[in-house]
Amino acid sequence: MDRAEQRELHALVVRLASGDRGAFRPVFDRVRPMIERFALRALPNRADAEDVAQQALMKLFSRASEFDPDRDAVSWILGIAAYEVKTARKKRVRSKEELGASGLEEISNPAPTPEAQLIDRDLLGALTEVLGAMRTEDAEAILASASIIERPAIAPATFRKRLQRAMVRFKAAWGATKHGP
Amino acid sequence: MDHDRLMKRARRAYELGRLGRASRFGLLAVPPSVVSVDACTSDLMCGVCGSLLAVLLVAFAWRGETYERAIWPGFLAGITAFSVPLIGSAIGLCAPGAPIPLCLLFCVLGGLAAGAFVGLRMLDSERRATFLIAGISVAGLVGSLGCAIAGIAGVTGMIVGVAITAAPIWIWAQARA
Numbered sequence: 001m002d003r004a005e006q007r008e009l010h011a012l013v014v015r016l017a018s019g020d021r022g023a024f025r026p027v028f029d030r031v032r033p034m035i036e037r038f039a040l041r042a043l044p045n046r047a048d049a050e051d052v053a054q055q056a057l058m059k060l061f062s063r064a065s066e067f068d069p070d071r072d073a074v075s076w077i078l079g080i081a082a083y084e085v086k087t088a089r090k091k092r093v094r095s096k097e098e099l100g101a102s103g104l105e106e107i108s109n110p111a112p113t114p115e116a117q118l119i120d121r122d123l124l125g126a127l128t129e130v131l132g133a134m135r136t137e138d139a140e141a142i143l144a145s146a147s148i149i150e151r152p153a154i155a156p157a158t159f160r161k162r163l164q165r166a167m168v169r170f171k172a173a174w175g176a177t178k179h180g181p
Numbered sequence: 182m183d184h185d186r187l188m189k190r191a192r193r194a195y196e197l198g199r200l201g202r203a204s205r206f207g208l209l210a211v212p213p214s215v216v217s218v219d220a221c222t223s224d225l226m227c228g229v230c231g232s233l234l235a236v237l238l239v240a241f242a243w244r245g246e247t248y249e250r251a252i253w254p255g256f257l258a259g260i261t262a263f264s265v266p267l268i269g270s271a272i273g274l275c276a277p278g279a280p281i282p283l284c285l286l287f288c289v290l291g292g293l294a295a296g297a298f299v300g301l302r303m304l305d306s307e308r309r310a311t312f313l314i315a316g317i318s319v320a321g322l323v324g325s326l327g328c329a330i331a332g333i334a335g336v337t338g339m340i341v342g343v344a345i346t347a348a349p350i351w352i353w354a355q356a357r358a
Contacts, residue, residue, distance in 0.1 A: 018246055
């Protein structure tokens with residue numbers, strides 16, 4: 001998603017928040033693939049990812065009228081999706097713990113251990129927080145490099161430099177979290 | 182889930198979300214209604230006006246856009262029309278049993294101020310007719326809660342007052358557009 005498309009999405013979400021029903025379909029058509037891509041990248045199981053994407057969409061539209069126009073729409077949308085991913089992971093950890101308590105812990109499962117999931121969840125929360133606090137341009141460069149959003153329509157060399165600068169700032173911000181050195 | 186079905190579910194979630202948020206606006210009707218029931222002689226009239234106001238506030242906030250933007254100006258204008266007869270009542274000029282014309286005058290004055298306020302705020306709106314209708318409806322109902330102290334005559338006087346100032350502003354704005 002390039003800068004112009006992000007601005008367009010922001011304007012549409014602002015219209016939807018103010019009650020303009022005409023903006024509903026364009027927002028839905030843009031947001032659905034974005035959330036689905038995010039969930040598929042964040043969760044190993046495709047069925048779980050689809051469920052989470054649907055739940056995130058429902059939550060997003062039920063909260064659409066509370067959107068603050070001063071916020072970045074993409075960060076807001078991905079923030080809701082990240083929260084739903086976290087919740088889904090928490091549920092999986094809990095159900096796995098329940099299975100373990102009932103004596104089924106011996107069942108072989110290639111999925112990550114509850115500890116690994118907890119660490120992932122924790123890291124995802126910190127990542128969302130750090131990205132949310134960064135400048136939109138920097139957060140975009142990092143998200144685009146992870147193919148979560150589309151690359152901005154700029155020259156590859158410019159993008160590399162922007163990403164390099166974003167990563168330096170990201171490392172500094174990450175260092176300030178409990179996960180830092 | 183197919184695209185259309187998911188979109189319908191998302192639309193329902195959106196409308197329910199808006200309704201949930203809009204329902205908080207209904208609470209705005211509570212303080213003037215409580216004061217009105219305490220001050221005026223006809224509980225039925227106050228109850229009807231208060232209920233209508235709550236429904237209207239929720240409906241406008243749910244509908245959004247110009248309707249929602251007209252809520253606060255309408256409510257503030259209405260509070261003016263609501264307060265004038267109550268202040269008159271507090272200083273003994275508009276108490277039950279006092280000369281009705283004086284009480285009526287307070288309602289008309291409050292209505293004039295409310296109409297002018299909504300009319301002037303309408304000038305900043307793109308959809309002026311919608312803003313004026315929504316703003317005056319809210320202002321009229323809030324004002325009616327105060328003017329119920331003077332009965333139907335007070336409410337009518339207040340509505341006439343609103344129309345007297347809002348209409349010329351509307352006509353002037355239309356002539357300039």
